[in-house]
Amino acid sequence: xxxxxNESLAEQADVTGLLSLWREGDSSAVSALMPAVYAHLRRLAxxxxxxxxxxxxxxxxxxxxxxxxxxxxxxxxxWNDRRHFYAVAAGMMRRILVDHARTLCAxxxxxxxxxxxxxxxxxxxxPPCVDxxxxxxxxxxxxxxxxxxxxxxxxxxxxxxxxxxxxxxLSVSKPTVILDTRLARAxxxxxxxxxxxxx
Numbered sequence: 001x002x003x004x005x006n007e008s009l010a011e012q013a014d015v016t017g018l019l020s021l022w023r024e025g026d027s028s029a030v031s032a033l034m035p036a037v038y039a040h041l042r043r044l045a046x047x048x049x050x051x052x053x054x055x056x057x058x059x060x061x062x063x064x065x066x067x068x069x070x071x072x073x074x075x076x077x078x079w080n081d082r083r084h085f086y087a088v089a090a091g092m093m094r095r096i097l098v099d100h101a102r103t104l105c106a107x108x109x110x111x112x113x114x115x116x117x118x119x120x121x122x123x124x125x126x127p128p129c130v131d132x133x134x135x136x137x138x139x140x141x142x143x144x145x146x147x148x149x150x151x152x153x154x155x156x157x158x159x160x161x162x163x164x165x166x167x168x169x170l171s172v173s174k175p176t177v178i179l180d181t182r183l184a185r186a187x188x189x190x191x192x193x194x195x196x197x198x199x
Contacts, residue, residue, distance in 0.1 A: 019079035030072050037082075041068065041089055047160020048093050058100050067092040087151070087169040090159025094136070097158065101132040138191040142184060149184040152177055 015036050021029035045060040045067070067089050071077070079085055143150035148170065155161045155169055156177075167177045 015082040015085070019082065019085055023077075023079050034068055037068075037085065037089075038064065040086065044086065044090055044159050044161070045093060048090070048097065048158050050160070058097070063093055063096060066096050070096070083169045086161075086165075087155060087159070090155050090161065094154055094158035098132060098136045105133065134192055135188065138188050141191065142187055145187075146184075148172070149180045149187070152180040153184045153188065156181060 015033070018029045018033045018036060022033065041064045042060060045063040049058075049060050049063065070092055071089065077088060139150055139153060142153070151170060152166055155166045156163075161169065163174050163177045163181075167174045170177070172180075
């Protein structure tokens, strides 16, 4: 189901209106915004968490709340519309998951960071720390080469958005998102193989 498209016109207008008020400095708009966007953010968080191990200490609800708090307390953002908000929220969820992985890896390695081969799945035993961290580093490099392709990966992998949602968020066509996903994935896999010796 297309989560952005499933919002009623009234809900879309409400979110866009609250973002406009927030942009203009109305602090009460931030409090009113959370209930209006919570369900959509929860779906994004659940999708972002699908690739994580089953015993992950961070749950979707905590991810939503942490992302919203960081957005609310961070530097003011000139919101364009609800699509812009959801795209920024997806990026924030990525940062939170990466920060969480860094913290866990540092604790497990005694403060150090060790390279391991990327595993095909998070089956049993300790999940490899390098997966998310190496992907984050490669994604940062891709952003310097082709920002749109990096945003497509961020929205689809970390934000869990569909092709249609990503196309809407970035104001591009669905075929463009599909092509960008394929090219970005090949580019990232190549960098991850170079960095880790195997994928």
